[in-house]
Amino acid sequence: MDADFTHIGELGTLTMPEALWDRAKTISAVIAPLSMQVVVGGAAVQAAALALGISRRQVYVLIKRHRDGSGLLTDLAPGRSSGGKGTARLSGEVEDLVREIVRKQFLTRQKRTLAAVYRDIAAACRARQLPVPARNTVERRIWALNPVEVGRRRGGPNAVRPLQSAGDEVPVIDTILEQVQIDHTVIDVIIVDERERQPIGRPYLTVAIDVYSRAIVGMIVTLEAPSAVSVGLCLAHAGTDKRPWLERLGLEAQWPMSGKPRQLYLDNASEFKSEALRRGCEQHGIKLAYRPPGRPHYGGIVERVIGTAMQQVHELPGTTFSNPVERGRYDSDRKATLTLRELEKWMTLAVTNYHGTVHSTLGQTPTGRWREGMDVTGLPAVASNPTAFLVDFLPVVRRTLTRTGFVIDHVHYFSNVLKPWISRRDTLEPFLIRRDPRDISRIWVLEPDEDHYVEVPYRTMANPSVSLWEHKHALARLHERGVAQVDEVMLFRTIEQMREITATASKTTKRMRRDAERRNIATTAPSGPPVPLQPPGFSEEQTLDTESAVAQVPRFDQIEQW
Structure with missing residues (x-):
């Protein structure tokens, strides 16, 4: 039974309290740039110590931890104590006193040091004959404060005002993966099912584009409506090596653009603001930024690419065109011939063709621009474990462990890996569980002790996989x-x-x-030799090798100046 689960050796992202997570972000913003330097000067260490309110020695420890770690935000998380059962060990009276003095003495423009505030707390406790809390306990209370609120009270509004571009000019992007834009659209073509070759409607496209090179780094074609899962799947596609995926499609096309973006630029749709997406991006060092309301030129690059792709889709059989007037008397359902997998292959070949086409704004191909960026930045950081990377972006449920495992929506899950926790389940908090809506035959459970995910299948293995x-x-x-x-x-x-x-x-x-x-x-996982894609206009008896198939795919038009 032990072989029924997979151990995912990546830290969980949703177990920390929000305040502790914010503190980790603050530490990362100071320590990450220092860890990239070959030699860190004493002045820089002193400045970091003052900014974080810690000792110089602790700064060196954090730099080493970041260098030795995996580049995740949780590498720099402050140490956490169980506090007995995850609760504060100070009495309510002492907690109230600490909170009051921190508010009156620390959160002021006078910017008193932590040492001075702690002396006041200790004196007040002695005066009231209360137990004096340890200094590190007070430090943790202060670290848990919202850094934006701390900065505003101690330094004023200007101290926490986020950097914004001047006027209406979109910020300049200087290298690959510095900013990636993601957006969705419904594809203007009717597809057919694999069994009866009958029309089943229009699929959806989620695409991620690197702003610097205009290269498409991630793409998902699905029958599911846009959601937070679509975003996670597209990010997983962008952040991992695409060669295994291309092999499963049966294509020999080249798509070398992969890597974790440094910033993800999105519109204000609800699926772009889920907790799982936010924490997943923070865990992997991906900054989230949203388009300012009323400024359509922000984020317009991905929309222009999608619009250009849809123009090429209008050449496929079964297209719905952009509107009824343009469609006229064309019967999209009757003309439809492509399945979802065939459309995905067509889109993949179209993307690889686009990468080799000279871009009107760049004056070079996206592939050439990408290679130039790599010459400056080196190989991008690629997710080593695609499953673990995707899991960090999947929707979350929380359940209490029972004698027979977990029960989620009337479905039971169990694995022998749960047995050590079952014996002490009464002392454990509800478990954090991630579930892929496309296939709920397995779940990923975050360990309460080590913060790693383990895969747990159905308790009844004979049950079929379902979405x-x-x-x-x-x-x-x-x-x-x-x-x-x-x-x-x-x-x-x-x-x-x-x-x-x-x-x-x-x-x-x-x-x-x-x-x-x-x-x-x-x-259903793909199995057996892949069926070659037959482009529109070819009979069922005709097949093409990869090179001729690429030649038949319409290229993306020259994209207008952005």
Whole structure:
């Protein structure tokens, strides 16, 4: 049973309290630049010590920890104590006194030192015959304060005002992956299902573009509506080596643009503001920035690329064009021929063609520009473990551990790795669990002791892999029948019945075909030799090798000046 889970050796991102997480961000902002220097001067160490309110020795310890670590924010997190059971060990009266004196003595323009504030706290405790807290305990209380609030009270509004570009000029980007923009769109083409080759509707595209080189570093084509998961999948695609993915598609195309962005530039859609996305980006040193309201030229680069891609999509069979007037009497459903996987291949070949096309603004190809950037910055940081990287961006649920494992939405999960925690489950807080909505047959559980993820499968291994949307449809079906008490056996029996109806129906609706295709994509891994992509206009008997297939793909048009 031990082989049923995977140990993910990356620190968790959601276990820290918010205040402690903010403190880690403050430390990282000071220590990370110093750790990149070959020699750190005494003046720089002294300035860092003053900025963080710690000793010079602690600064050197943090620099070494950052250099020896994996480049994650949690490498610099202050040490955490269980405090008995995760609670403060100071009495309520002492906590109130510490809080009051910190507010009156530390959070002022006088900028009193931590040592002076601690002396006042100790004197006040003795005067009231209360136990004097240790100095490091007071330090932790101060470190837990919101750094923005601390900066505002001690230095004024200008001390915490974020850097902004002057006027309406978009900030200049100087190197690759300095800024990556992500956006979604619905693709203007009807696709067909793999089984019956009947239309199932329009898919969605999520794309990430490197602003410096105009290269596309990440792309996801899916039947799922845009969500925080779409963003996480696109980031995982951008931050990992694409060669294994290209092999699974059966393509020999070159797509060398990969790496973790330093800044992610987004619009203000709700899926771009999830807790999982924010913490995941902070964990991997990715800064989040949002487009200022009312300034459409911010973030316009990714939108222009998407618009150009859609113009090329209009040449595919089954296109819906941009509007009904442009479509005219063209029957998009009847002309549709491409499956989702074939469209993904087509988009991939179109992207690789675009990378080799001279860009009108750059005066060179995105590939050439990317290589120039690499000559300056070196090889970009690529996620070594794609699964662990993706897990950091998946949605989160929290559950208490039971004798039989975890129960999430009537589904049981268990692995032998849980046994040491089951024996002391009454002393543990609810576990943080991440779940991929595309396939809920496994979950990733954050260890309470080591902050590593472990993979935990279904308790009943015979249950089929299902997606979260299929699971919800089955629950809705049971509730429609008036079933008040839903159990796991009943739930999966309903899912199987729904699948049989879809599979055996002589004529299915577009929605049923679409749901069946979503299920196949979510639960079926590619196997066997890949089927070569047949571009539009070719009969089923005709196939092309990779080079000729690339030649048949329409290139992205010359992109207008941005």
